[in-house]
Amino acid sequence: MNREDYLINKLSSHYIGDDGAVIGNKVYSMDAFFENVHFRREWMSLTQIARKAMLVNLSDAIAMNAKPLYALVTLSLPKDISTDDIDEILVSLHRVAFEYNCEIIGGDTISGERLDFSITIISETQNALTRKGLKEGDLLAYTGVLGESKKDLNRLFNGEKVADNSRFIDPVLRQEFIEKVRPYLSVGMDISDGLFCDTNKLLAYNSLGFEPLVEITDEVGSSGEEYEMLIGFNTDNLEPIQKLASDLNLPLTLFAKVTDNNRRFECVGHHF
Numbered sequence: 640m641n642r643e644d645y646l647i648n649k650l651s652s653h654y655i656g657d658d659g660a661v662i663g664n665k666v667y668s669m670d671a672f673f674e675n676v677h678f679r680r681e682w683m684s685l686t687q688i689a690r691k692a693m694l695v696n697l698s699d700a701i702a703m704n705a706k707p708l709y710a711l712v713t714l715s716l717p718k719d720i721s722t723d724d725i726d727e728i729l730v731s732l733h734r735v736a737f738e739y740n741c742e743i744i745g746g747d748t749i750s751g752e753r754l755d756f757s758i759t760i761i762s763e764t765q766n767a768l769t770r771k772g773l774k775e776g777d778l779l780a781y782t783g784v785l786g787e788s789k790k791d792l793n794r795l796f797n798g799e800k801v802a803d804n805s806r807f808i809d810p811v812l813r814q815e816f817i818e819k820v821r822p823y824l825s826v827g828m829d830i831s832d833g834l835f836c837d838t839n840k841l842l843a844y845n846s847l848g849f850e851p852l853v854e855i856t857d858e859v860g861s862s863g864e865e866y867e868m869l870i871g872f873n874t875d876n877l878e879p880i881q882k883l884a885s886d887l888n889l890p891l892t893l894f895a896k897v898t899d900n901n902r903r904f905e906c907v908g909h910h911f
Contacts (some may be wrong), residue, residue, distance in 0.1 A: 830863075
């Protein structure tokens with residue numbers, strides 16, 4: 640068991656287990672976005688860094704079919720960050736929040752050794768999409784095209800440049816698709832730790848396994864920080880789900896069938 644799973648298993652709240660905690664019709668979620676862990680400043684502009692920090696947090700709400708309402712932003716600011724830099728960061732954070740009708744209502748700032756973000760999102764849903772509810776015989780699929788995030792991360796590690804619209808730099812959230820397809824889904828989550836690891840989480844949470852329908856390469860299955868959607872659904876709902884994806888010009892890959900076994904993908908977690 641890795642340290643993240645160990646820590647989570649030590650917490651007793653029954654709200655833990657999804658991308659966010661559903662309490663009534665509200666969803667509460669939080670993610671950290673830390674320098675030299677999730678990004679390096681030489682890779683991205685401050686505008687890009689702040690944008691991604693907000694997007695990866697909004698992704699949790701989107702993945703649960705929730706509408707973001709409010710954000711609380713904590714910033715750790717190193718000594719080399721100027722007031723102009725702070726302005727650039729705040730403009731970018733507010734711009735992304737505005738795109739999703741989310742209001743930044745407060746937070747905290749501290750002095751630190753690195754540029755670190757910790758963002759809490761408060762969102763609202765009438766029909767939360769959670770990780771619980773997968774059944775034997777259900778199908779698993781993912782949206783979009785996976786693998787480019789890992790490729791571009793490797794390019795950055797090698798000192799190369801990547802495009803400004805790289806999925807590693809600027810992830811795309813599937814809000815419209817999830818809103819429209821929610822009635823047909825059993826479960827869902829965003830793909831942040833890679834398709835292999837996140838599928839394992841989904842299966843373990845429901846005490847089920849899988850049988851593969853297509854071959855998934857390591858380049859695709861181990862690419863983290865994609866923020867595409869991993870979804871599970873009854874076979875009877877395949878056609879309307881495929882139609883909705885097609886209407887949005889969104890690739891949808893069917894890759895596994897849920898079975899009553901203990902099969903898991905081989906994967907290494909991205910955390911710790």
